[in-house]
Amino acid sequence: MKKIFQWINDLVSIFYPRLCIGCGEALQRNESHLCLRCILHLPETNYHLSKENPLEKIFWGRAKVENVFSFLYFRKGNTVQSILHQLKYKGNKEIGAFMGEMYGKKLADAGCLADVDVIVPIPLHPKKMRIRGYNQSEWIAMGLSKGLNVPYSNDFLVRATFTETQTKKARFSRWENVKDVFQASRTDELAGKHVLVCDDVLTTGATTEAAIQKLLEVPGVRVSVVTIATAK
Ligand SMILES: [Zn+2]
Numbered sequence: 001m002k003k004i005f006q007w008i009n010d011l012v013s014i015f016y017p018r019l020c021i022g023c024g025e026a027l028q029r030n031e032s033h034l035c036l037r038c039i040l041h042l043p044e045t046n047y048h049l050s051k052e053n054p055l056e057k058i059f060w061g062r063a064k065v066e067n068v069f070s071f072l073y074f075r076k077g078n079t080v081q082s083i084l085h086q087l088k089y090k091g092n093k094e095i096g097a098f099m100g101e102m103y104g105k106k107l108a109d110a111g112c113l114a115d116v117d118v119i120v121p122i123p124l125h126p127k128k129m130r131i132r133g134y135n136q137s138e139w140i141a142m143g144l145s146k147g148l149n150v151p152y153s154n155d156f157l158v159r160a161t162f163t164e165t166q167t168k169k170a171r172f173s174r175w176e177n178v179k180d181v182f183q184a185s186r187t188d189e190l191a192g193k194h195v196l197v198c199d200d201v202l203t204t205g206a207t208t209e210a211a212i213q214k215l216l217e218v219p220g221v222r223v224s225v226v227t228i229a230t231a232k
Contacts, residue, residue, distance in 0.1 A: 021086055021095065022079040033086075033095050034079070039102075043073040043080060045230065048112045054232050055225075058205040063212040066194065066222050067113060070202055070230035071103040080229050084200060087136045096139030096200070097146075099228050104147015113224060117193040119144050119152035122211055123159045123182065137199050140228060144198055156195065157211055158185045178210040184218050192220035202227040 010029070017026035022038030034042075047053045048069045055068040072080045083099060086092035107113055121137035129135060141152040160183045184190060195215055199208060202225070212223045 021082050021092075033092075033098050034083075038079055041079070043075070043078060045070050045073055048107055048110050055202060055230060058202070058232070059209065059212070059225075062205070063209050063223070064216065065212060065225055067224040068202070069107065069112065069225070070227045070232075071099065071106075072229045074201060074229040074231045084229060087139075087200060088132070091133070093134045093136065093139045096136050096228075097143035100140040100143020100145075100198070101147040102143070103226070103228065104144040106147075107226070108148050113148060113150075113196060113226075115194050116148065116150050116196045116224060118156065119148070119150055119196045119198055120157050120215075121152065121154065122197065122199045122207065123154070123157060126159065140200060141198050144196070144226060148196075150196070155186050156184060156190050157182055157197075157215065159183075178206050179213070180210070181207070182211045182214045184214045187218045190215070190218045190221060194222045194224065196224050196226055198226045200227060201229045201231070203231055 018032075019025065020027055020031070020033075020035040020038055022034050022041075025035055027033075027035055047055060048067075053068065055070060056065065059065045059068065072083075074080045074084070083095055087096050087099075119141045121135060121141040124132070124135040124137065138152075138154060144150075145152040160180055197208065197211055197215070202208065208225055212225070215221050215223050
């Protein structure tokens with residue numbers, strides 16, 4: 001029976017080949033999302049292996065973080081841009097889990113983030129959630145969870161709900177806009193934990209900082225950050 005399915009799969013792929021997100025070539029049976037060649041050529045930051053990590057500087061003087069790691073360099077037109085485009089605008093949520101697991105394994109192999117207790121994705125804005133139908137960060141969290149062998153949870157960080165006046169008041173600056181967007185939840189359970197916040201891409205860090213600050217208000221909580229991509 002299994003053989004018949006495989007045969008049908010192969011036949012289908014002759015007419016509708018699954019294509020590599022990076023180079024557009026047909027994928028082999030044992031490949032998914034990216035061909036082996038593109039995986040080997042991914043622009044890895046390897047920040048988790050070096051002492052000097054420019055990402056940590058993003059949060060200097062803003063929020064105390066234990067570690068900040070990003071898997072890949074985001075550049076205009078590179079494979080990473082295609083990956084993020086698939087993840088955010090093409091409904092390919094599985095690529096989030098795929099990349100998350102790949103990076104999680106690398107971090108685990110290097111002995112990084114060994115004392116993390118829980119992985120927490122950045123919650124998506126409800127409007128975007130309605131359009132996209134899923135939170136891409138949650139799919140990354142699922143993959144990281146598998147790769148790092150650490151549970152993930154959506155319960156500890158939630159979007160704050162605003163009254164209308166609060167929403168109007170918060171339109172002063174970029175930071176004013178984001179600083180109270182999140183709130184920590186189930187704080188009794190969260191207390192004392194090392195939390196790994198994850199997201200798709202790290203840019204100015206404003207959204208991430210808003211999330212971190214709310215988590216750090218919980219007694220004994222330490223925070224690290226992992227993203228799939230960075231422009232730094
Ligand atoms: Zn490829």
